[in-house]
Amino acid sequence: MQTPWTEGHVAIPESVLAVVEDAGRNAYARNEEACGYLEGPAADPLAVDRAVELENLANKYHQADPEGHPRTGHDYFKINALKFERAIRAGVESGRPVKVFFHSHLDCGAYFSAEDAASMTMGGTGDPSFELSYLVTAVDEGKVTAHKLFIWNAASRSFVEAPFRRVPG
Numbered sequence: 001m002q003t004p005w006t007e008g009h010v011a012i013p014e015s016v017l018a019v020v021e022d023a024g025r026n027a028y029a030r031n032e033e034a035c036g037y038l039e040g041p042a043a044d045p046l047a048v049d050r051a052v053e054l055e056n057l058a059n060k061y062h063q064a065d066p067e068g069h070p071r072t073g074h075d076y077f078k079i080n081a082l083k084f085e086r087a088i089r090a091g092v093e094s095g096r097p098v099k100v101f102f103h104s105h106l107d108c109g110a111y112f113s114a115e116d117a118a119s120m121t122m123g124g125t126g127d128p129s130f131e132l133s134y135l136v137t138a139v140d141e142g143k144v145t146a147h148k149l150f151i152w153n154a155a156s157r158s159f160v161e162a163p164f165r166r167v168p169g
Helices: 014-029 058-064 081-094 114-120
Strands: 010-013 035-039 050-054 098-106 133-140 143-153 158-162 164-167
Touching: 010 014, 010 098, 014 035, 014 050, 014 098, 014 133, 014 143, 014 164, 035 081, 050 081, 081 098, 114 133, 114 158
Parallel strands: 010 164, 098 133
Antiparallel strands: 035 050, 035 098, 133 143, 143 158
């Protein structure tokens, strides 16, 4: 399957961004990053029309094993990888692929951190695990202040900022 959304220029409706922003503000109130994905029709590869929030498991893992999982949900996200992989497969099979993974940052701006890159490239050892774009939403002092989209640049072997379009709807 071709994945033009991995080049940026994804069209994200205001209503979908509103779901992402609500997730970010609600997660901020819980002192954790929000995370999830955006999906849309395969027939319109740069369009997304639905946001799905995923549970951030970082605090649960930290509480159960603080030494093995020293980071909390405040500055880290951990998802159920099996559920996410199932969503990726189901999206391909249904003609509604997952195109964008989203997460929020608390009080530090919208950027693609080294930890984000490691999470998306199996510890920084290769290419991204999934053919996606990555939306980072800044939630500063409980308010959404920015959205930035990032894509994998194979030449530099890094994630770089790419444009996206806010569209009505």
